[in-house]
Amino acid sequence: MDNIFKLTERGSNVSTEARAGLTTFLAMAYIIAVNPSLLVAAGIPMVAAVTATCLGAGIMTILMGVFSNRPLACASGMGVNAIVAFTLTAAAGNDWHAANAVIFVEGIAILLLVLCGLREAIMDAIPVSLRHAISVGLGLFIAMIGLKNGGVIVANEATMVALGNVSDPIFIMALISIIATVSLYAFKVPGALLGGIIISVLAGIPLGVTHMPEGLVSGLDFSSFGAPFLTDEAGTMGIVKVLTNPTLIVFAFSLMMSDFFDTMGTAMAVAKQGDFLTEDGNVKDIKPILIVDSAAAAVGGFVGASSITTFIESSSGAADGGRSGLSSIVVGILFILAAFFSPLIAVIHSAATCGALVFVGFLMMSEVHDIDWSDLLEGFPAFAIAAGIPFTYSISDGIGFGFLSFVLVASLTGQIKRVKPLMWVATLAFLVYFLIV
Template structure:
């Protein structure tokens, strides 16, 4: 009987042993099941990108089917690199906002071809790799004051909150007040509210997988009362050939696109770095802004931009939605590797993945956003030169719908306050440089784009 049990358990134990060696699960107080559940949760909260990204880039004239494949592949590749190389539970995919800038500003607004815009993404990715390889990016991160690191985390939480509320239909656009209450009679909005109450109650009761249970429950109910349609299970992926290596580097080196490269670089730098720091801090992977694996995480993020431009999509970045997986207990790269596998599966199961509506994932995102606001207790509220820039950073992220803009104004405010109150010595050199670069950018562009 024991021999039979050993024969059954042997492969499982060896498998667990391999994963233990690669991801150091016990060291991080986690298990294979917890990590894979966290990966599934993260995937479900960000799977929308495989449908939204092709729709946005199609407006730039790019083949929608090819962009769908490129989106799945770069998300899988980036998350795989993050998981295996950096061992962080952070997933990557083409960034929201960056794809809109690519289409509506660079291509439709400035009149460049999508091939030239891809070339600009490629060049910005090369710059990104360069500052990461030389250690300049980690120097920038290390130079960020503690108050600004807290502000980045809180701001990301608020940004996540407005995305969740918008997806849920709880808030809507208003010409008079910019945002207002949405239509609470819509079935999708009602389901989102129910989902949030469910995830909150289950979390208080310490039910494992609370976020995932909420997402799946709302999805099932959406078929019954919200008119959600089940589009099938399996379909063969389209060809990626139309966008593969289609970038136009020569066109990207023209005068007008050099400014685009700079903007892409700055947005990528602070969007990705801010997200990595916010999610990693929430996971307990960063202590006082430092981590032995932070440089590897930065490298994985940088490499993903480079590969994304070759495959045929806008800039790739670390995803805020990774916070939902972290909240489910994800602490190692196995979470990211799980996400990578699910994105590869999306190539063949795209109709099934598309059955999860945004309002089903919104409750989980909003719940995570609420928890991220806890970081505010770490601010020194008696020092206004630290508090005011932190508040400017956190508040402007959701109100401008841009992490990069919040960070930009935060650094400028931080430097000016320290300078004008006689505390310039408290500011590290890298902060002066960052503030000056952002100030110059706003003077040149007037804050546009």
């Protein structure tokens, strides 16, 4: 085990990897309930959606662990699943098979870009300051997700966002989660992030937030598997609809842009916590990560689970000591088991993970001091990314703001030569992306 996953070399061990895997799984277990609830709106049967969500996440996370040997976990991405449910399905004539075929086509396309080296080359062309800014923006974004899940911040018509109801049991549970996580970390207790989740789940019992499971075992339904090649009532396969419909092809391009840069940002964030980010902001051995992540998108479309992507919550496990693919394999196994025990997993309220996500956000803010804020070309695009990611609630949109800002400031300050050719390519692609979404 040690030789396969290089545990000693990376300062880890089997128990630490197992704990980190459990931390990551608990931080992203909400997807088991949330993703099916959205896909049902597209017409996918509930049990089939649960089966596709759990098995798709489990299989691709295990493959990520095996091929990349990094603590990264995959599952159906939030945002894209809503697009599948409420936009793509309608655009495809209320055919969820065709909606998932769009995801399948997008995944195949981005996989080809990785195999030919373009995705990795574009990442290498990004200025170092922007790479640091991506980590900062993601830290704020992760913290924002945690606070939103815990009802600490809520939507407000007048101010867009506001403090939640402090007497709400969910708010109290989230607050306990934060306090427990910080306290355990301050006292150097191993597994502080996981401990914070467990304590808050237990605290949720008297608060009425944590409920007893409605049963233990659930069945499996594979009827959504092979979605792109299933037919509608007229006998037309979903994949055929996509390849003959310009509107759906445009959707595939838009989703490819989002997937392209979401994963880049996520990989950098987890690499920072998992100690596989170089000093100049490069992710070590990133190609296997990108290959599995790209294949995961296609697999997500194939099984009918929406796009499967690398989850930003993986950073919680990395912050809890995960350093190898062994923790990913633990996550994957837990997802596969969850396909049979989803009622039991459902008792973990998302507020219980608030402390873990907020604390990871705090840890990622350390990148701020690596940005030269006195240099307009370094500072302003970095600010555009750091602010853009949480403010738009989109990793790809925030990165796009930064790229466009970098080219603009470089042009205005006579430093256009600092824009590398592939940076131009990415910026132009973002410009097209913003115009058509």
